[in-house]
Amino acid sequence: MDQAPNQSTDVIVIGGGTTGFGAAIAAARQDLDVRLFEAGSKIGGVMAFCPGMPWGAAYPCDTIIGGIMEELAERLYSMTPPMAEKRPCTLENFGPEIQYDHETATFTMFEMLEEAGVHVHLNTTALQPMMTGNQIQSVEYFDRHGPHTMKSKIIIDCSGDGDISARAGVPFELGDGQGNMMGVTLSFTMVNADWARVFSEDDPYFRRYAEKGIAEGRLHPNLAQLYLMKGFSRDTVFCNSVVIRSVDGTDPEALGKATQEGRRRCHQLAAFLRSDVPGFEDARMINLGPTVGVRETRKLEGMYRLTGADLARCTKFPDGIVACDNPIDDVMRDSDEMTHDAIVNGEGFYTIPFRSLVPKKIENLMFAGRIISADPTAFASVRGMPQCIAMGQATGTAAALAIAQDKTVQQVDTIELVNELKIQGLRGLGS
Numbered sequence: 001m002d003q004a005p006n007q008s009t010d011v012i013v014i015g016g017g018t019t020g021f022g023a024a025i026a027a028a029r030q031d032l033d034v035r036l037f038e039a040g041s042k043i044g045g046v047m048a049f050c051p052g053m054p055w056g057a058a059y060p061c062d063t064i065i066g067g068i069m070e071e072l073a074e075r076l077y078s079m080t081p082p083m084a085e086k087r088p089c090t091l092e093n094f095g096p097e098i099q100y101d102h103e104t105a106t107f108t109m110f111e112m113l114e115e116a117g118v119h120v121h122l123n124t125t126a127l128q129p130m131m132t133g134n135q136i137q138s139v140e141y142f143d144r145h146g147p148h149t150m151k152s153k154i155i156i157d158c159s160g161d162g163d164i165s166a167r168a169g170v171p172f173e174l175g176d177g178q179g180n181m182m183g184v185t186l187s188f189t190m191v192n193a194d195w196a197r198v199f200s201e202d203d204p205y206f207r208r209y210a211e212k213g214i215a216e217g218r219l220h221p222n223l224a225q226l227y228l229m230k231g232f233s234r235d236t237v238f239c240n241s242v243v244i245r246s247v248d249g250t251d252p253e254a255l256g257k258a259t260q261e262g263r264r265r266c267h268q269l270a271a272f273l274r275s276d277v278p279g280f281e282d283a284r285m286i287n288l289g290p291t292v293g294v295r296e297t298r299k300l301e302g303m304y305r306l307t308g309a310d311l312a313r314c315t316k317f318p319d320g321i322v323a324c325d326n327p328i329d330d331v332m333r334d335s336d337e338m339t340h341d342a343i344v345n346g347e348g349f350y351t352i353p354f355r356s357l358v359p360k361k362i363e364n365l366m367f368a369g370r371i372i373s374a375d376p377t378a379f380a381s382v383r384g385m386p387q388c389i390a391m392g393q394a395t396g397t398a399a400a401l402a403i404a405q406d407k408t409v410q411q412v413d414t415i416e417l418v419n420e421l422k423i424q425g426l427r428g429l430g431s
């Protein structure tokens with residue numbers, strides 16, 4: 001194990017998905033030395049595995065959540081030609097979302113990490129936390145040069161699956177607590193589709209076509225609703241339809257099998273669209289995901305567990321760090337159904353409390369993104385990418401407060417944190 005003396009830093013962010021992107025930038029902008037470890041070869045996480053997926057819930061009650069998400073969107077909006085656009089979502093109960101050019105967006109995200117001074121380590125996997133009492137002293141990680149150890153004052157787990165937090169002893173539940181996890185999805189895009197004809201269909205889920213395809217044995221039976229959305233560029237259609245159920249996203253072999261099964265179903269669906277759905281006759285598939293996108297695995301136990309009842313009451317927590325009005329977007333946890341029920345009738349939003357990102361015991365660890373402490377209902381709403389970026393931003397900012405004041409993460413003054421996040425441009429915060 002490499003124990004070089006220069007292997008120490010202020011903050012290790014584990015995972016370069018949307019959450020890790022927000023966490024690393026926020027911490028580095030507070031003049032901290034930040035190491036971002038990303039196991040894969042690209043920034044984005046699920047956003048990169050499902051290229052073209054819109055940033056949903058960026059505009060709770062039609063106001064942008066602000067902060068780093070807003071900065072990223074504004075950079076893309078202001079390009080010539082614009083590389084992102086705010087659009088209404090065609091699916092029930094979802095508010096406006098941001099469609100963007102995937103390659104420009106990931107390039108811009110990396111640029112923002114560079115500008116903040118984040119050290120980005122790609123193809124670098126965090127393996128094990130080295131504990132002293134309730135503190136993580138260092139993290140063992142692996143890259144092409146072999147295994148290493150790095151000391152860090154604060155660790156922010158943005159890995160989506162929470163391996164390091166779990167190994168540090170943070171209790172967790174898998175999926176809904178009964179072991180049912182949301183389905184995983186392989187996505188693709190069709191180019192050269194004729195939008196005018198494709199979207200003249202008045203059912204947003206294309207159910208009559210799906211029914212025919214299933215009855216004729218040409219589509220998988222759980223494709224009863226086809227999630228087809230206008231892509232960012234004209235005449236492109238993003239297909240987020242192929243869901244594989246009952247896959248444990250922490251099991252690498254299960255993920256391999258699901259990815260190959262997903263490819264089969266995606267090719268089948270693309271052929272079906274071309275032959276049966278008007279407007280797709282001359283279309284072809286691009287951007288088939290490199291792997292399935294995993295929605296849900298571990299949910300870690302935090303100081304506070306956000307609940308479905310909190311959402312229904314539109315609770316604005318005093319330590320709320322991001323606004324959200326996403327519906328309860330449950331994807332085939334324990335049935336073939338996809339549901340997205342509104343959190344309340346009419347307009348309303350809730351906030352996600354910082355305490356849901358803080359473990360009860362480990363004093364220098366935070367976690368954010370899709371490993372948040374939430375019950376199954378709340379989780380189905382909080383997991384949108386804009387909220388993930390903001391959760392990351394909150395933990396990166398909290399890291400600076402904890403280090404400057406020599407406090408544990410549990411002792412961070414949440415009033416001060418929320419005030420700082422407001423200064424950073426996050427909206428709808430505070431009670």
Ligand SMILES: Cc1cc2nc3c(=O)[nH]c(=O)nc-3n(C[C@H](O)[C@H](O)[C@H](O)COP(=O)(O)OP(=O)(O)OC[C@H]3O[C@@H](n4cnc5c(N)ncnc54)[C@H](O)[C@@H]3O)c2cc1C
Nearest residue numbers: 015017018019039045046056126159160185293369370385
């Ligand atoms: C199919 C699908 C459709 C969705 N649709 C939408 C949508 O339309 N709009 C929306 O806003 N949201 C959507 N979501 C939700 C959203 O994409 C995710 O909740 C969000 O991207 C999660 O971000 P994250 O950064 O927390 O985790 P992830 O994106 O999973 O990122 C975690 C990163 O950590 C890395 N990692 C893991 N372990 C380690 C380790 N030990 N060391 C180093 N790196 C590690 C991984 O490689 C990965 O890059 C969808 C999700 C899925 C799966």
